[in-house]
Each structure stands twice: as structure tokens, then as C-alpha cells.
Amino acid sequence: MKKLKRVTSMDVAKEAGVSRATVSYILNDVQGVSIKETTKKKVIQAAKKLGYYPDSMAVALKTNKAMSIGIVSKRNISEQRYIKFLDGVKSAIGDNYSIILCSDHVDNFGYPEYYSYYKRKKIDGILFLSFQEHLAEEKIDDYLHMSVEENIPIVFADYHLNNQMVNCVDINYYHGAYMAASYLIKNGQKEIIYLTPDFDTEQEQQRRKGVEDAVNEHKGIKLIKTPISTDNDKEIEAVIKILSKKDEYSAIITSWSKMAYTVLYQAQQLNISIPDEISVIALAGSNFDVYTYPRLTTCNLPLFELGQKSAERLMNMLTDANTLPLNITLPCKLKERDSTKGI
Amino acid sequence: MKKLKRVTSMDVAKEAGVSRATVSYILNDVQGVSIKETTKKKVIQAAKKLGYYPDSMAVALKTNKAMSIGIVSKRNISEQRYIKFLDGVKSAIGDNYSIILCSDHVDNFGYPEYYSYYKRKKIDGILFLSFQEHLAEEKIDDYLHMSVEENIPIVFADYHLNNQMVNCVDINYYHGAYMAASYLIKNGQKEIIYLTPDFDTEQEQQRRKGVEDAVNEHKGIKLIKTPISTDNDKEIEAVIKILSKKDEYSAIITSWSKMAYTVLYQAQQLNISIPDEISVIALAGSNFDVYTYPRLTTCNLPLFELGQKSAERLMNMLTDANTLPLNITLPCKLKERDSTKGI
DNA sequence: CTGTTAGCGCTTTCAT
């Protein structure tokens, strides 16, 4: 196999009869140097003719910029939501930056992958996407430390940090939950059962507060909070038990759509009519919501926007070191479908 | 903000009282040079103490290896399947390589992103994941050309190429479809309706052939092939029409699970009992299959393995330039659930 | 066994 030599800026320079510096100026469109149009044309021609591609590693070494950002998420990568986030990120970073997927798996160096990548300059900054289901508090402190003390450009996506020292883009779970509960109440539901996961995260606290506030604003609404195990079998068992006492309530709120799917499924099994007997609403949506029977009413999370805004923040930090940290909160949107009914 | 200087191998060398070369030898565990244990210890200590991380850009420039691979997929990134593939890739490439997401969006240079990345040495090789729904044939030729003529390390995942010059990892859609149809026939179904997308890809051809072969192997089985529009509304309309003629068949095969969801949903609407009146099976599964009512019987695609095997092949090419191209075909697995019934 | 040194390909200051 013939190993052909790489075309360098030197080659282009020779071909065009100029120096390497000129080539660099022209191809990078450097401000502050004015170059004759004819020279410009010549160089561009030569580059095209020779098939010149600047070596990004050499550029990176020189400029001290990898032109890549790392995305790290402890969340189950299988989650569809992760992908929507990615889409948003992609839309915001433009053609010049690339996305490197990193884990927080500890590597040979004894450091999490994202950290090593940064220290080794493979990435210029980091986007943390929270692991919704098991947000470990100790880790957060590490992250914060990195961001503040080590001055690593980091944006926290879907973290409710309330820390003015760091950039974070959050989803307004409180308001989403508030909207969902209010919607139910407006539709005449008086006894509401609220299925929450059996662990406590900032996110779930926000939701709980949202639901409670909505309930407290009205007289005579009864709210029953029921923690549900994340274990599949236990979840099913719990849902069946709850459905067997359907006379005690008229509506169900679930923190996640997955729980709502289970409710819908088991309701069918038990011949309980949704929404006639029970209204069901989930505080997070997914693509499948239109395929359940009946179609699931949800509070949609702005995942694309989450990715987009987070990436925008990161880009700002990267291009302007003096960017002030910002805490941004994104609203949810209620999507009414067939699992809830009006009065 | 104090801009602290980067720790270089020079610093480590000084700290340990050796030369940079020695540092490099030790930290990279270079074969063929033997170094005193004490020196080794000293250097490793020094590196740790100083917090030394080799600059990957400098390494890349020197070694001519980016230690990154690019993944490109025209398929809707929102697809959940994409993620499983990614998981598989990650599992195969190990800690030393990273994954860069690339599009085939044409950049400033007039070349698709993945191509530029390769030419600019941001990635060492490319993993193409087919765009299932609209596999454009002209593009394939470009890809093949790149792989063969330009000698770019490429692995085609989920492409049915049958070209011995290139590496490709394919899913055995034929056999999957054959299994699904056989399963239905074994369960006593005599009239089967087969819903295919209204466009023609290699993949769909394989499936069609699989279904047909299974049918032809048995006497007295009637097969009705019906193309379905990918347009959502039209799909629903078509499904309703088909369900209205439910006396003409006893089982439905769909190419995708999404179609099957629509069938299941509309069957509920029309009060048709699945699987009692009609058995339903999809030739591709998804996470949601356990939440439909009834739970959907599917032919599961080996997406994780697809990523894994593809990445393995690419790694082979990268480490050994003489690796012979291989065409690998991965089997599907039938997952029996509640939307089909036995005799 | 360890040190010296020459680049890898690029940007960018300084000089012309």
C-alpha cells in the first residue's frame, strides 16, 4: 500500500509561490493583515488543487484549543432523552467544534475520563448532563470544585444547583409539576394520587413542591403521595395495588412516563377505563406517549433546548474567558392528550 | 485569573532528574528499552506529584494518530437504536480511543464533516451507521470509493453491501423475517398480512424475501403484502382500513415496531382483540414493546452487538493495516410476548 | 541504561 505524504501548508505555499505564513493568513482569514486579492486567489487555488487540509492536531497544539467539547452523562445512555439533548448541543456548537462522548469511568490515570480528556487537552470544555435517576450528591461537589477551583469550563445541564459561581441550565420541574396538578384540579379532580420514585433528588423535591403548591392553592383537594420502587416488578406490584383502590382517588400523577405506562398497562389488564375512571398524567414525556392507549397526557421536558442552551453557554465561556456564570431555567410544556379528561 | 503554565514532560524530567526521553519511555511503557526500577519509580512519582498529563494534541501530531474514531449516521439521531449502537461501540474501543460524533453535513470546505475530520486527522477511522429509512444509493458509492480508493479505514454498520473489498457488519434481516413468519405459521396462522414501508431498501427486500420464503415452505398459507406510507396520518388511515377487513387474515407482520404500535392502538380503538382476533408481530423491537397493550412480540435487532462488532473491526484496521476486509452478519432474536398467540 | 536532538505541521511575532 502506497503511503502518500501529507499535503502541508508548505506545499501549498510552494505551489502558490508564497510563504507558509501567507497561506495561514489567507486560509484562516486572519484580521489585521491585508493581502492582495490575486495572492489570495492563488493560494486558495493551490490549496484546492493539492487537496490541502490543515492538520487539526498541529493547529490544536499551536493554538492550545482542541475545538472539541466533551459530553458526560452518568445517565443510562439508552435513554432517548439523552439523544434529544445531543441534538440540541449539535445545533448550537456549529461546524467548528466537535462532540466527544466521555464517560466518568476512571481510567489508567486514576481519573475520570472527562477529567483526563480535559487535562490532556482533548476537549476544551465539558457539558455535564445529570443522571436523573441517581444524582449522587458527593459527585456534585467534585464537579463544582473542578469548575470553580480548577477553572475548567463546565456547564451543568439539568442540575438544580442554585450556585452563582457556575453555569447551569436547569429545567423548571417545579412549574411543570405545578401546571400538571393545576390542570388536573381545573378539570375537577378532587383526590389525586402522586407516584414518586422512592429516592430523593432535587428534581423530585421540586416536582413535589409544585404539586403540593397547586393543591394547597385550592380548597378541598386531597393529595396522596406514594413512593414507588424503581425495581420493575415492585413497581408493577405497587401499581396494581393502587389501582385496586381506585375509589379513593380520581387522578394519578407520575414523575416519569415509564411509571405512567405501567399504570396504563395495568389499568387495561384490570379493565379500568382511562380517563373515564381515572385521569393519568406524567411529569415527563417521551416519544411513545402517542402510542399508549389512551395517548398519554404529559408535561414535556425541553430537552433539545436544554442541549442547545447548555452548549451556547459553554461556547460563550470558551470564546470569552470573562463570561459571567449564569443560571438558566427552562420551562416545561403541558401536552394534553387522551389520558386525562375535562369536567 | 492566574493562567498557570502547563506541566510538560520536561518538568517531570527535571523533577525526577532524568531526560524527557526517559520520561516518555517510562510513561508509555515502551517495549525494547529497559529502565532501572528506581528510575521508573522516581519518574512516576514526579509525574503524579506535578499532575502531569501528556498533551494529546502533541502526541497526536507526533504519532500521527488522533486516537479517536468518528461515528456518522444519517439516521435520525433521535432514534433510540442509535444509542444502543453507541453503547456497543464504547464497549469495544476501550479507554484509549474516543468517540467523535460526526454528521455528513457539508462544511466550509465543501466536504462532508466526517471526511474533513478524517483528512484533518481529527479521527483515525469512520463508523458508518446506515440510515435505515432512506438509504440513498448514490451516497453508498461515495462511501465505497472512500474506503477502497482513498484507503480510509471505514466500517459499514447495518449496510447490506456484499462487497468483499470493505468491512461491513450487517444484521440478518432475512433470517429475522423468516423466523417471525415461521413462528406465525407454526402457531396456525394461515392468512398473513405484511405491512412494509412504501419505499424499497436492501433491508426491506431481505425482510420480504424472508417472509416469502417462510410462507412458500408451507402449503396453503396466504400472504398479502401491503405498502404503508411513512407519513403518520396516512399510516393511521391505512391501518384502520386494514383492520376493518380483519376477516381476511389472522396475523399481521410489520417491518417496524412503530407500525405495530399503530396497529395495536387502532385495534383498541376499534375494539379488536389482540391476539385473539389478530396476532401481531414486528420485525424490529424497541424498549417500548413491553408497555404496549398487549405487549408486543418482536424480532429483536442486535444493535449493541452491531456497535461492538463494527468497532472491533475498525480497531483491527487501525492497529493492523493489513487486516483483511470482512463481511459479518449478525442474527436477530425472536422475543415472544403477548401480541401473538399459539394454537 | 539514559540523554541529545530532530522534527511532526502549524500560527504568529517581528522584520523587511
Add this chain to the structure above:
DNA sequence: ATGAAAGCGCTAACAG
């Protein structure tokens, strides 16, 4: 308006 040259941090061939 353009060129010469230094040097980013590393590896590896060669010297000792």
C-alpha cells in the same frame, strides 16, 4: 503586503 523563524509538547532514532 509578505517572509523568516521560533516554538507549541511530544516521540523516537541515534549516541554515548
